[in-house]
Amino acid sequence: MRILALALLLATPAVADEPAYDPNILTACLDRTAGDTGNARVCIGEASTACMAKPGGDTTVGMGNCLAAETKDWDALLNREYTRLLKRAEEADADLVKLGSAADPAAPVLKQSQRDWIAFRDSSCRYEAVRFQGGTAGGPASANCMMQLTGEQALRLRDMGRDNEGAQ
Amino acid sequence: MIRAGLVLMALSVPAYAGDASGFDPLAIDQCLKDATTQGARADCAGTGMEACLTYAKGKYSGDDPDFPLANCLDASHQAWEAKLTATYDAALQDQSAKGIKPAEMLRQAERSWIAFRDDLCNQARDAAGEDKAKLAGARCIRDETARQVALLLSLGDAE
Numbered sequence: 001m002r003i004l005a006l007a008l009l010l011a012t013p014a015v016a017d018e019p020a021y022d023p024n025i026l027t028a029c030l031d032r033t034a035g036d037t038g039n040a041r042v043c044i045g046e047a048s049t050a051c052m053a054k055p056g057g058d059t060t061v062g063m064g065n066c067l068a069a070e071t072k073d074w075d076a077l078l079n080r081e082y083t084r085l086l087k088r089a090e091e092a093d094a095d096l097v098k099l100g101s102a103a104d105p106a107a108p109v110l111k112q113s114q115r116d117w118i119a120f121r122d123s124s125c126r127y128e129a130v131r132f133q134g135g136t137a138g139g140p141a142s143a144n145c146m147m148q149l150t151g152e153q154a155l156r157l158r159d160m161g162r163d164n165e166g167a168q
Numbered sequence: 169m170i171r172a173g174l175v176l177m178a179l180s181v182p183a184y185a186g187d188a189s190g191f192d193p194l195a196i197d198q199c200l201k202d203a204t205t206q207g208a209r210a211d212c213a214g215t216g217m218e219a220c221l222t223y224a225k226g227k228y229s230g231d232d233p234d235f236p237l238a239n240c241l242d243a244s245h246q247a248w249e250a251k252l253t254a255t256y257d258a259a260l261q262d263q264s265a266k267g268i269k270p271a272e273m274l275r276q277a278e279r280s281w282i283a284f285r286d287d288l289c290n291q292a293r294d295a296a297g298e299d300k301a302k303l304a305g306a307r308c309i310r311d312e313t314a315r316q317v318a319l320l321l322s323l324g325d326a327e
Contacts, residue, residue, distance in 0.1 A: 041207050106294070113287035120277070120284040127273040128323055131263070141323075148206055148322075152315065156288070160295065 019057030021069035025050055040158075044151035045144075047073070060139055067143035074150040081157035085110055121149045190223030191243035192216050196251060200321065209318035213311050217244055234303055241306040248313040255320045285312045 029043035051057050051066035089106035096103055125145035132138035199212035217240055224236035256278060263270040289308035296304030 041210065044207055045205070109287070109291055109294070113284070113291055116280070116284040116287045120280040123273065123277040123280045124319065127270065127277045130270050130273055131266075131323065145323075148319075152210075160291070 019051050019054040019062045019066055021051040021066055022047060023069075023073055026070065026073050040155050041152065044074070044148055044155075045070070048147060063140040064143050067140060067147050071143070071147040071150050074147065074154045078150060078154035078157060081154060081160075082110075082114060085157060085160060117153055121146065121153070124149060189220060189239055189243035190227070191220040191240060191247060193247035193250070195219070196247055200251075200317075206318050206322035209321055210315045212318075213248070213314035214244070216247070217241075220244070234300075238303055238306060241303065241310055245306060245310040245313060248310060248317060252313055252317050252320070255317050259320055259323070281316055285309065285316075288312065 025047035026043060029046050030040060033040040033043060048066040048070040051069065052063055056062045057066055086107060089110050093105040093107050096105065125142050128145040129138040129142035132141060193216070195216035196212055199215040200209055203209040203212060220240035220243060221236055224239055228236050228239075256274075260271060260274055263274050289305050289312065292308040293301040293305040
């Protein structure tokens with residue numbers, strides 16, 4: 001009997017008091033804003049805001065979970081785009097070597113830029129947490145900072161090399 | 169009488185508080201005032217550009233087609249830079265009152281932002297190719313400065 005109850009418990013999705021994060025909200029928003037490099041940034045925070053509006057989503061733990069879930073999705077996009085750019089840069093660098101070009105290779109610049117972004121993200125979001133000096137708002141504020149900056153960087157990388165000559 | 173003369177003079181030039189570029193920095197303040205989220209604040213980046221370009225295209229008679237845009241991007245960047253300095257100084261003053269640690273962390277965050285911005289905008293310049301490098305770099309630094317203003321302003325939101 002106890003085993004059956006345990007099996008039932010394991011079969012139910014997630015835990016009841018955890019707010020549900022819907023990853024489709026972000027995917028749909030990115031589809032909706034595709035082709036417009038500026039507006040995709042409105043997607044940042046949409047899915048986690050919907051998540052926080054659900055039961056359990058307005059507690060400190062719930063907010064943290066919602067924000068972390070969206071950050072994870074942006075991080076996945078960021079990694080995909082970074083890998084794509086790095087591959088492209090490495091191929092271009094290899095071609096330059098073949099041609100005997102003295103031009104500076106692009107891949108090390110991309111890697112350094114990403115390292116500098118991580119330092120920027122960490123120092124900004126650490127500062128955001130410490131501003132609250134141990135208060136319970138420090139967790140969600142820092143998590144929000146991570147989500148915002150990760151989303152922005154994912155979109156920067158996604159749009160890098162896209163033609164935006166007409167942009168003002 | 170003197171005052172009336174000054175008002176007339178002020179009215180005869182375009183009503184911009186900034187320099188001769190025709191860029192109005194007050195448009196940025198208005199946009200930031202109306203924006204309620206970090207994303208919306210960052211989207212204020214291009215505010216004032218259209219009016220500046222119309223003005224610059226009307227005034228410029230040279231043969232460099234990129235000049236009006238380059239000039240307006242530069243004026244826009246200057247306006248955002250001033251905004252960033254003011255926002256950062258206000259935050260630093262606020263944090264210094266709370267202790268050495270948060271103020272030092274803010275300084276560190278700003279230093280790391282500068283390193284990141286320089287890398288990113290150098291990349292943007294390189295990627296754009298020789299003839300468009302200047303515009304791409306100017307656009308990058310203006311956009312990133314606006315985003316940093318949005319970030320610093322939004323850090324105060326949760327309080």
